[in-house]
Amino acid sequence: MFIDEVDIYVQAGTGGSGCKSFRHIRDAKKRKPNGGDGGQGGHVIIKADPGIYTLREFRYKKNIKAPSGGRGGSNNKTGRDGEDVYLSVPPGTFVINADNSLIVRDLTYINEEVIVARGGRGGRGNIRHENAEPGKLGESIHLHLDLKLIADVGLVGFPNAGKSSLISCISKAKPKIAAYPFTTKAPILGIVEFDEKEFKIADIPGLIEGAHSGSGLGDRFLRHIERTRILAFVIDLAGVDGRKPWDDFFSLKNELMLYNKELNDKPYIILANKIDLVAAKENVKVFKDKIEEPFSMISCKDKTNIDKFLKRVIGLLG
Ligand SMILES: Nc1nc2c(ncn2[C@@H]2O[C@H](COP(=O)(O)OP(=O)(O)OP(=O)(O)O)[C@@H](O)[C@H]2O)c(=O)[nH]1
Ligand SMILES: [Mg+2]
Structure with missing residues (x-):
């Protein structure tokens, strides 16, 4: 089935929380914070792939979520970043913000890509901030994908x-x-x-x-x-x-x-x-x-x- 219009909802990953931890020292008053930062949440990226001709893939895949960043660890260990999620669409796909109808990007070039939802930043660990922070929420957006093939x-x-x-x-x-x-x-x-x-x-x-x-x-x-x-x-x-x-x-x-x-x-x-x-x-x-x-x-x-x-x-x- 040829699908040339779909509505999807994408959500980027939340940042990992910063860690609250202290270097273990006998004298509790002298103990030093050593909690690392949380990792960055994954982005959602849409990419024009010349090997794809329709938006069929999104018929049943309408809610897309990128993974969160990992939590920071003790000993100033930074959490791992959430992996970015790539969505492949045919070149010629208009990516439109469904809430205000503005064009986010007209993906015309082969392998052209656009970040449609940015992952949240990881929270700072208590080594860098007095209180360890939670990670920031990733962006989310309702998108309308509209394919108009590009031919000469x-x-x-x-x-x-x-x-x-x-x-x-x-x-x-x-x-x-x-x-x-x-x-x-x-x-x-x-x-x-x-x-x-x-x-x-x-x-x-x-x-x-x-x-x-x-x-x-x-x-x-x-x-x-x-x-x-x-x-x-x-x-x-x-x-x-x-x-x-x-x-x-x-x-x-x-x-x-x-x-x-x-x-x-x-x-x-x-x-x-x-x-x-x-x-x-x-x-x-x-x-x-x-x-x-x-x-x-x-x-x-x-x-x-x-x-x-x-x-x-x-x-x-x-
Ligand atoms: N004799 C002759 N028959 C042709 C020629 N070109 C196409 N046909 C025949 O016309 C019929 C329709 O051809 P298609 O290429 O399927 O036509 P189409 O315009 O793609 O048709 P739709 O997909 O239904 O819009 C087929 O039986 C073809 O074999 C031609 O140059 N000469
Ligand atoms: Mg035909």
Whole structure:
């Protein structure tokens, strides 16, 4: 299951208590304090891990607590520090303070990390302070984690248009491909290597008219193309499912606009797919007349013009 939003509660470790102890001397009046400090409580740290793609791990792990610091000991022994707890999330995760909705950090870089709750300081032992102190409480916070995948290119299209076929022929991603709609139910990221360059491409579940208001799988996955630099519209030029390819193109643009106007400002490439089919060839002229802008004819099946598409992407990404 693809999970892209979760609420969690994190609590850093409490500092260890300072120790109260005295060096044993026969004359009680002369005895000297020698209690050591408590250890620091563990922090809770969130880290962007490129090997992780969803927030699924937090479905059942919603309360996270870091260990406390150890108590100080006699002979000025400092307690051990509580170990930090690392939570791994996919790059592209917004860490948000759920109480005031402020963004704590937008974790975009690989291995980027943020301390979301600091461990409490250990209490001073009586060697440094007249009375040994208790450790300080660790910080705690309610967080909302919100994943928006980061890819260079986002594939947008109706179900069955061939988005997954495209990503599987240009990257190592191997999503399920089938002749029925909504085969893809969760976003998939693929890494494309071409001309000694590399870019990331995201395949999201198919959109249908009314997606912005919840039809089909709705707008749930559109968030994952918000951060892409380029969009690629994948159109079934053969109209295998009985729709007109030009209608598909205008509907898709409209859905994106209704979802978020800024998506319309992104550069895009139009891929008219399935050109190997006779019906697609028959539709070329009308498609050209109706949409009045450049498009590329491709076939994921025969790999026609796929390299040209990749060259264009590399060119646009700069
Ligand atoms: N003839 C032909 N069939 C294609 C081509 N590209 C994809 N298909 C077929 O179209 C069907 C749908 O392909 P998918 O790649 O699963 O389509 P999708 O856009 O990912 O579909 P959803 O995941 O449902 O949104 C499959 O049966 C593919 O084999 C093509 O270039 N030519
Ligand atoms: Mg698919």
